[in-house]
Amino acid sequence: MTTVAAKPAAKPATMAQALGRALRDAMADDPTVHVMGEDVGTLGGVFRITDGLAKEFGEDRCTDTPLAEAGILGTAVGMAMYGLRPVVEMQFDAFAYPAFEQLISHVARMRNRTRGAMPLPITVRVPYGGGIGGVEHHSDSSEAYYMATPGLTVVTPATVADAYGLLRRSIASDDPVVFLEPKRLYWAKDSWNPEAPTDVDPIGTAVVRRPGTSATLITYGPSVPVCLEAAEAARSEGWDLEVVDLRSLVPFDDATVAASVRRTGRAVVVHESGGFGGPGGEIAARVTERCFHHLEAPVLRVAGFDIPYPPPMLERHHLPGVDRVLDAVARLQWDQ
Amino acid sequence: MTVMEQRATRGAGAPTPPPAWQPRTDPAPLLPDAEPHRVLGTDAAADADPELLRRLYAEVVRGRRYNAQATALTKQGRLAVYPSTTGQEAAEVAAALALEERDWLFPSYRDTLAAVARGLDPVQALTLLRGDWHTGYDPREHRIAPLSTPLATQLPHAVGLAHAARLKGDDVVALAMVGDGGTSEGDFHEAMNFAAVWQAPVVFLVQNNGFAISVPLAKQTAAPSLAHKAVGYGMPGRLVDGNDAVAMHEVLTEAVTRARGGGGPTLIEAITYRMDAHTNADDATRYRSDAEVETWRAHDPILLLERELTERGLIDEAGMQAVRDDAERMAAALREAMNQDPVLDPMDLFTDVYAEETSQLREQAAQLRAELEAEAEASEGSQEGGGE
Structure with a gap:
């Protein structure tokens, strides 16, 4: 031996x-x-x-x-x-x-x-x-x-x-x-494996965390697991959601995001940050500018409320969770 | 009797407070003198090195001419703005001369003269104020940090650089310049504190010229003096006559030597006066009297040096004229250089934002390029049209 x-x-x-x-x-x-x-x-x-x-x-x-x-x-x-x-x-x-x-x-x-x-x-x-x-x-x-x-x-x-x-x-x-x-x-x-860590793509490269065909969830950081969970839950509704993890907000990977939305025709941006003046507005605008003729519905945002961050006993009402993501997906004009 | 001693007497038999209650260092040696340090016009002047006196005189006269020329350039539209150091030349020049070549200078926006006295090409020093770019020189090549417009923000940079040099084992000193108004900023406090805690080889030079634009020192601080602020951080504070070039050079050189030898930072307050307005865009008559300005005219840094040099027979009228002629040549060269239009390439706006241009900036650069081409075509078209 x-x-x-x-x-x-x-x-x-x-x-x-x-x-x-x-x-x-x-x-x-x-x-x-x-x-x-x-x-x-x-x-x-x-x-x-x-x-x-x-x-x-x-x-x-x-x-x-x-x-x-x-x-x-x-x-x-x-x-x-x-x-x-x-x-x-x-x-x-x-x-x-x-x-x-x-x-x-x-x-x-x-x-x-x-x-x-x-x-x-x-x-x-x-x-x-x-x-x-x-x-x-x-x-x-x-x-x-x-x-x-x-x-x-x-x-x-x-x-x-x-x-x-x-x-x-x-x-x-x-x-x-x-x-x-x-x-x-x-x-x-x-x-x-800490002894053999694998390299990652250069900064500025988003990644498709979960491939899907119905709509794209564009997200990053703490909201990525939320979106992956939402995508699993959405299967029972008949939606096959793609999840794009941006990984870097600057530089912004327009190519990966736009390619995904062109494939799926629908998009929701998900983040904890407030919606007004938040990253989602910029991202939705960029997606719309690049994918307008592929979009079946307006790009929606699921974000934290536009409030000072709440006290801990109330924060669950503020943080975008699976249900709020699914509610947004449901509003992507599926009946047309 | 101190509070601690009172407690000790009253509480016989009471437990001794923990040792952390005791002050860690004796503040007495850190305190500045009651009067600003002076050499010119005092008995100590007799010991001043003739060569140094002549050198300082030449530099201060050049500095005065530089200030006049730069101010004139604003009136001719060749500089967007110029914050003058007229009246403060002794402090500016002494700061430059106190440093070795390997040392670093951290100037504020008002300190182009210190950079020029260090040997920087005046055109490069004035790039920011002409407005063709932000910094006109490679800071590492000249060991002069970019002129800092946000007040006091350059001070922690000086501390960090000095600290890094010390970690590397290099005997490099950083000299950071700031005005009286800047001492109210939080960055002044944080820089002083970091410098003292790290015992960084850094010298802080505060030029107290009486005003932060229009606001006099009394509305800026209630400290006994700005030099006293040093004591709270555990570093020595020095008070010096900022118009006395010899005293400035002495105090700065001492502090630089001390820092280089591992003795830690020093705060120097130079008492001086801004003879001109804050900038060419300011109206100083709104906040100070001509009479006040006149009292300072009698304490002009050039006068102080000239008096000493002539009294000791170290310079004659011909010698002084030679110095003035040299300054005039410098001014003429500066005038000529600044009368050339700078070569601008709008596409430079996109280089050096990131190491690699992002796709977003590439798109925006393409947009600007198209606009420039359209502009060029239109102007060609109008020229052709004008010929018909």
Whole structure:
């Protein structure tokens, strides 16, 4: 009997683990990668994403900063100017707002301001979205603010494998990336092999998560599992729904989205962010501009209500769930 | 008696408070002097190096001429706007001269003179203010960060860069410039705090020129002085006469040397005065009196240097004329360069937004290209039409 060195096999892993592994591998591969933020060192981050990094790479590479988001991102700018590749952790979506000026006035446009002489390879990790029972200011969907800022790349994974692959690609990018981590998927498990992580498509590539023929659900991040569940439930209604996971909001993959909608002839955009001025309006407009003659019905949006994020005991009424998605699908003018 | 001592006396037998209650450092050595540091016009001036005096004089005179020329260019429509540092040349020039070539300068929008005194081509320094692009030079080549228009936002950049250099083992110092108004911004506070916590090799130079556009310092802060703010962060604060080029050079050089040697950051407040309005678009008579301006005219940085140089016989009229002639040549060259129309390519708007143009930007670039072609055809057509 011959013994073969057992290849580490894929086993259940969480998105949080995959993100931590991506940071670790990026730091091991590239000595210019520095992780910085509030509680990222000794504690390993409030979500434990950076667990073990300070121990393995030292506190100069994984740094507990003073509690000041503008200062964290502002100093990261200077570090990037000197050739480092900072990965900044913003503790929660709504805690990232003090850093907005640095992000918008400097990070997003430094490449452009300097005619390409000084791009800033900074990754800003932001845990975002609701559904975790968080109190006020812990559950915002802030992606529309970032999407509206030219120069930023905006990425959000929905699976364990994408979390690893997209974070590695974001850190390797020479452009600044706002990496939005759907915090309610942190503990979602998937079969994944941390010793042999597979690469993912380049940033800016959407993926068809579930092929279908009746209508396309266009979604991203925390709403991807909701849409997949809705698609399963829709089978009993006789609808075969396609689910497109955008994976990056900027750059936006018009080609994949438009190809899907041209095939199905119907589309619903689904996200937690508010509808008014939210990503869905932009996406619906882009789809309409490109697929008008293929559409059997107006593009609909299923979004969070246009309200400040609700208290945790009421958040289930706010978050787009399976029923709200199916209600929208039902309104796609099937009787014509 | 301090509160802590009172507690200790009153509570004999009571448990001692935890050690964290004690102040961590003695604030006394961090405090700025009551009066701004001065050299020119004092006994200390006798020790000033003649070469340094002559160098500072030449640079300050050039700086004054540069300010006059740039202001004139706004009137001729060659610059969109110019925030002048007339009256503040000593601080601008000293900032540049205090740095080694490997060091970095982080200027605000008002500090083009410091960049020019560092050796940057004035045309490149003024690109932002001419309006043909945002930054006219490669920051890494000159180790001058882009001029920062949002107030105080460049300060944390300086801290981060200095910190990164220190991590790498390079003895590089960052000098960050800001005005009195900028010290009210949150980024000033965060930068100071990060710098002190990290002991980053950075020097903060605040030019207190009396006004944030129209708002006087009294409406900006209730601090004993801006230099005193340093103490709260655990770094030394220095107060200096910003119109005294020698004192400025001394204090800045000390702070830079200290930072380079691992001694950590310093906050320097230079007391000076903006002789011109905020920019060419501002009307300073709405918020300050001519009499006030006149008192500062008597304390002009050029006068202070000239007095010292002539009293010590270090320069004669011919020498001063040579300096003025040199400044005039610089101004003539700047005038000539700025009178050339910049070459603009509208298609540049789409390059350098991202490393790779997105498909959306490609579409928009195609739209602009078509518009430009249509514009060109129309103008050709109208020219032909005009010939008939």
